[in-house]
Amino acid sequence: IPTKLFKDSKEASKAVAQEIADLIREKQKQGKQCILGLATGSSPKSVYAELVRMHKEEGLSFKNVVSFNLDEYFPMEPDSLQSYVRFMKEQLFDKVDIPKENYFIPDGTVPASKVKDFSDEYERKIDAMGGLDFQLLGIGANGHIGFNEPGSLINSRTRLMMLDHSTRVAAASDFGGSLVKVPKKAITLGVSKILNAKRVVLLAWGERKAPVIAEAVEGRVTESVPASYLQTHANALFVIDERAASELT
């Protein structure tokens, strides 16, 4: 997987935001919608901040953007502090001119018995748009992408996933430091749809991610490190800072 190294996450995020902005503008010129796959978590925050700045200061418009988020906790109410709906509104959607009907986030309120139908419909919507033009990803210290935890297959579909213990521990700080408050499950876009995106950019900052970055980039393709599946993608890029790169040979 090609990697691009930056001295810090701020410089890296500017470059990624610029690539996304260029794509949005190119699609605008062609009179087309730009279909983005978006991530939550700490890694993409600086990318969203830069996109908001470009909207405010450089007239970057999101009118032609349609977006699909990777995941949502299950169960989760959209107005909860920890919901990814709330995260996306606060970080990006409420600060730019994306039409409300153009963004989609897995619904953490559907009854458990309806999650399968919901997930199939989510994928159908993406297909109807012609697939994802660009997928933004973070990476779990255990190698997850979206909430495709270790063991997820390369052809896995959008589904309900049991979260790893390590994932729930990492999320506890968002839930007042209380592990028991972290949902045990999440709805995640499947690996297969992620790999179908025309372009994939994965972000990783800090030394906590250094071991898994080395495994995903230099190790073998394995279900125990779902991010290693990106080795099979023809147009994927890992954008990392120096500390996250520190265990690459």
Ligand code: F6R
């Ligand atoms: C979030 C997601 C997760 C995170 C990953 C890294 O939508 O899909 O895979 O990207 O857990 O999280 P941060 O960026 O907080 O280290």
